[in-house]
Amino acid sequence: MNARSGLSYKNKSVLGHRVRILAGIVVSIVFLFPIYWMVLTSFKQQVDIFTNPPRFLFTPTIATYVEYMKRADILARIVNTIIVASSSALFSMVVGTMAGYALARIRLKGAQTVGLLILLSRGVPPIALAVPMFLVARKLGLTDKHITLILAYSTFLIPYVMWLMRSFFLSLPKELEESAMIDGCSRYGAFFKIILPISLPGLLSTLIFSMILAWEELLFALVLTNRHASTIPVAIAGIAGDSVNGANWGALTAVGTITVVPVVVFALLVQKWLIKGLADGATKG
């Protein structure tokens, strides 16, 4: 009796395991197929792109890559995107992390309200902000400058970082800081010497997501920049919306692939730091 119920339990868990793996595969296909298709198309010749049924086997070419990488504006836009995305992400990390900590730990009157208001600001459609931002930037003579985009991106990245880090800090026992403060730290000392090192996994995943958000941003870049500070999503949009020649799918997918590569490389680089449970062992357990 016991052995039988044990066996059926085991069978059930094996089945559950298989279902989970299958579900994982299905979800992965749904998410990865468009990327796969983009990369595939980017290596096709113009004639192969529109064949029906679609062709999976063809003579690959890197002609589109060669053509577009030679164009100075694409390279410059990649550099612009790197500058703007990393600066705005880092700046937002510094401000957002400290704000998130304050919201999580420091008892201040109205702190909750302030936090909510900052979060609500994300509820405003970006298009509603883009035009006023453009007008302000023009008045200040700041259009088409890196700093303008960095500040614009920070307006949505800081609330994002703040709320993510706030919940991360809330998950840490407050006795850690209290212990540090009794051990001889000020509130700032406890934050920098104890809390930040423990928060490394949270900080890095937040950083990755912030980078990606800034990297792919189109609307503000479209409105606030023109030539000098323009980013790669603007270039892609330009290729897609070419009203004279129609969309150049080869170019679109090639530039798209080039855009994705740095993000993937960056994510792989920091991935090993994302080990979960760095905070294990602080308390009972």
Place this chain on the structure above:
Amino acid sequence: MGTVQIREVRKSYGAVQVLHGVSIDIKDGEFVALVGPSGCGKSTLLRMIAGLEDISGGDIVIGGRVVNDVAPKDRDIAMVFQNYALYPHKNVRDNMSFALQQRRVPKPEIVTRVDNAARILGLEPLLDRKPRQLSGGQRQRVAMGRAIVRDPDVFLFDEPLSNLDAKLRVQMRSELKELHQRLGTTTIYVTHDQIEAMTLADRVVVMNGGVIEQEGPPLELYDKPASLFVAAFIGSPPMNFLQGEIVDGNCLMLADGTRLLLPCADPKERSRVTVGVRPEHFSIAETGWPATVSIVEPTGLETQITARLAGQLIRVLVRGRTAFAPGASIHLVVAPGDVHFFDAAPVPELALNDPS
């Protein structure tokens, strides 16, 4: 000097007052336990001594200096938290060194002091481990080691043994007591476990609802509880209570009319009283209060009998073994000095369930 004076200390959160003017005078080297049910304000008081909570009123004096507005780091105290709060990214040695590094103690001295504390606590083989690689008891010991290396004026313990299993708790309790005898550092120890408080402390402060119910040496609290609350709180298994009317000088008439002859009269000569008798102070005799055995629980050294007396369940603890079976009729006797009289009042809830 490790003296601590708590003078009329108050604490309120908005309109809610949780400490209503508490005063305790702690001598250098004394081990004082603050004990009480959850929500009585004992942890809040400890955190105020540590400087982790603001003081709404009164003064806290450590070593002759009013510390109301002194930062925790400048109070020369060390604290052990219930959840240990070890720094997870530092190994045991660095956890113990941290406070000394913050105080810019020279490196060789830090090494000596950490090694010394590690030897006292048996932590030497664990110095290179991270907290997550330690068992609960080992983490507990590291938390104590972190406090010891500081050589502070005052140790503060906030329920340090609550997260350990029963066996380990008893072992750590003895180690704590030995440690205090060895170091002689003033210690304030918060616990909800009256056994811990009784066994460890030189003086026990029983708190309830933000006030001190009674303070004194452990056995004084056991022998002469000043209130029904203390009587119910101190002692395990808890004291039995019988409510009734005093008739004919020394006879207790219960609600159902049962008359029990008391071995002595109420010194305050109240007409309605609550009479308390500890389970271990009953003895079984030929004559006395009649009761019927309902449960017998032998533990070897002693036997706990739950009996029904005039419809009410009471506990009786007798040494050794007994031959009584459920349903047997027994008679209970109590010595004159072992009867406690209190104002007639509802018995605090906690007496109904075993605090341990």
